Amino acid sequence: MKVILVDDEKAMHLIMKKMLAKIGKVQIVGAFLDTTAATAYMADHEVDLIFVDINMPRESGLEFAEGLRKLGKQTRIVFITSHKEYALSAFDVFAFDYMIKPVDQNRLQQTVHRALEEWRKSQVAETTEVSQAQSVEFNGLGRIEIQSPQGIKTKWKSSKSAELFAYLLIHKGRLVSRARLIEDIFGSMPQKNAEVYLNTTVYQLRKLLDAYGLKQVLHTDNNHYALNLTDITVDFLRFEEGCKMLSVIQSEEDIEQARTLEQLYVGDLFGDNVYTWAWSEIERLSIMYTALSRRLCQALLRVRDISSATLLLKKLLSRNELDEEALMLLMQALTTQKNREALIEQYAHFANQLLQEIGTGPSAEVSALYAQLLSELE
Secondary structure, three states, rough: EEEEEEEOOOHHHHHHHHHHHHOOOOOOEEEOOOHHHHHHHHHHHHEEEEEEEOOOOOOOHHHHHHHHHEEEEEEEEEEEEHHHHHHHHHHHOOOOOOEOOOOHHHHHHHHHHHHHHHHHHHHHHHHHHHHHOOEEEOOOEEEEEEEOOOOOOOOOOOHHHHHHHHHHHHHOOEEEEEEHHHHHHHOOHHHHHHHHHHHHHHHHHHHHHHHHOOOOEEEEEOOEEEEOOOOEHHHHHHHHHHHOOEEEEEOOOHHHHHHHHHHHOOOOOOOOOOOHHHHHHHOOOHHHHHHHHHHHHHHHHHHOOHHHHHHHHHHHHOOOOOHHHHHHHHHHHHHHOOHHHHHHHHHHHHHHHHHHOOOOOOHHHHHHHHHHHHHHHO
């Protein structure tokens, strides 16, 4: 169980550390002289139990606790003070316990054992959540969402929490520094504001993940962040892996797998969210989709599934009207269907688009193929 101490007297830190060491089963992960430092630490780290002095400079222990509750943090708080009159105020902020200085060892042991018992129960609950979380999916193709079997709809607290999730998602579990996150996501803000916004956004994302039973998925390590994707299915990672496995599409099984992958790509990475830091990844996956679709169309034409090939080729051309390879495959499909009118119309539209966009006509290869196919239909 992770514990922090908040007291403006260093001597109290030493006393509490010695007393807690006699009890065991707790790990003191931080000792702070003021509440500001403690709050900053808790923005990035998990804490199970806090021992805090009520009489603190600038911000009292009660104000510190009230601030944590407003942020939604339910961390167990034990107040330590020399004044009994604070007891009622302490429990107004849902204090776990209240101790009078000098702290009694037996009294401290009882409190810690009670906290440990609650902590163990919460750990069992989290283990259950992990097994449930294995069926949760993270989707980035065409949107940014978390999908659960229970159908919980993703409600992003802010656009920045969605962006932070997307940013960590494309890093595929790798640690990202706090400085880099601030530069890429909050770079337009003054440094101080950016720090505050990042802390708030991390907290919002953690709370959202907790709603899906994924509390432990957001990993923090000092000044680094990452999403632990070990037990999570991510649609665009699944798509990328499938494309690599289907570098050649030959058998009927290959064709069906390629169809499934093509349908998985419901839109470009992150949909309508245009993040400058994601441009290269969006383009890379888009190119991968186009290449897969072309291979699938060639396979469909080979097995004479002309209708499916035609639909997919028109879809490719709707994404990029100047895609010569898709046009050439579509012209062949239309020729197989003996659809001379559609062949002429498709070629004329392509030639017109080329002229408007770049002021030139079709390449010699496209023109030659068109002439050949047209002659075959006459």
